[in-house]
Amino acid sequence: MIRNLFSSAILKSALGASALLLSTTSxxxxxxxxxxxxxxxxxxxxxxxxxxxxxxxxxxxxxxxxxxxxxxxxxxxxxxxxxxxxxxxxxxxxxxxxxxxxxxxxxxxxxxxxxxxxxxxxxxxxxxxxxxxxxxxxxxxxxxxxxxxxxxxxxxxxxxxxxxxxxxxxxxxxxxxxxxxxxxxxxxxxxxxxxxxxxxxxxxxxxxxxxxxxxxxxxxxxxxxxxxxxxxxxxxTVPEPASWALMVTGFMMLGVALRQRRSTTVAAA
The missing domain is CATH 2.40.160 (Porin)
Incomplete structure (x- = not known):
């Protein structure tokens, strides 16, 4: 799910960047x-x-x-x-x-x-x-x-x-x-x-x-x-670079939390 969200965000950013490039090069x-x-x-x-x-x-x-x-x-x-x-x-x-x-x-x-x-x-x-x-x-x-x-x-x-x-x-x-x-x-x-x-x-x-x-x-x-x-x-509404940095950091923190949760579950088992 995280991968899908991230891929979708990247696609939106690419589309927005393409539109901006086209507009500024016209x-x-x-x-x-x-x-x-x-x-x-x-x-x-x-x-x-x-x-x-x-x-x-x-x-x-x-x-x-x-x-x-x-x-x-x-x-x-x-x-x-x-x-x-x-x-x-x-x-x-x-x-x-x-x-x-x-x-x-x-x-x-x-x-x-x-x-x-x-x-x-x-x-x-x-x-x-x-x-x-x-x-x-x-x-x-x-x-x-x-x-x-x-x-x-x-x-x-x-x-x-x-x-x-x-x-x-x-x-x-x-x-x-x-x-x-x-x-x-x-x-x-x-x-x-x-x-x-x-x-x-x-x-x-x-x-x-x-x-x-x-x-x-x-x-x-x-x-x-x-x-x-x-x-x-x-x-x-495509995120600015600073927003991208926050988004990536958030994904990393979420990944760490999920791994810790999985490790805790395995240890408890």
Missing amino acids: AHAVVSTFATFTSLNSSKNISLVNAGPSGIGATVYSTSTDTATSAGVSKVQFSFIQPGISTYINNVVADFTLNANITKPLTEVDGTFTQPVFSGTMTFLSTTAITFVGADSITQTLAAGSNLLTLNFNAKISGDEFGSTATFGASTAAHNYNITYTSDFLDFSSVINKDFSTSFTALTPALTKAANGSLDSFRATIGGQFSSDPAPLIVS
């Missing part, structure tokens, strides 16, 4: 959109608050209502559109949070603003338990509150002066931009480039420049998408 330079999100309604769930004439920059954060004056959690619809997992996570309700800092003035070219965003974090957490099939064809269930997607980044906000929309995003293919993705559902270890593109819509008031040189305060509704090159992998 052609790159093909950016794949793997997830999208939209606001549940038209309420404004993003607030940009300028630091004022005596300060520098601004802060950007999600809000629970369109009148909230502090950072909060917003409900959004989140979908993985990657084959193999899109069936299980499609338009699910997620708890969305955004927190970002602006520490520099914007630049203006022909009436178009580009506002650097020094740092930020965006998180999507499941509001219900989600059952899906992992890369090794084993069914997994992750509890409510699991990390659908989290990204840490620096980015930029771009839009026309007095406009009612703006774009917010970045790409690691460009200089000086860094993005890290983590998820309980996808593995990004083989990803080379990452980007995200979101839209601020229905800006109130319209996009303007404040006295301190950064974007002036506004509220907006957000939605967008996340991409990578190559596409991430669906998480696998």
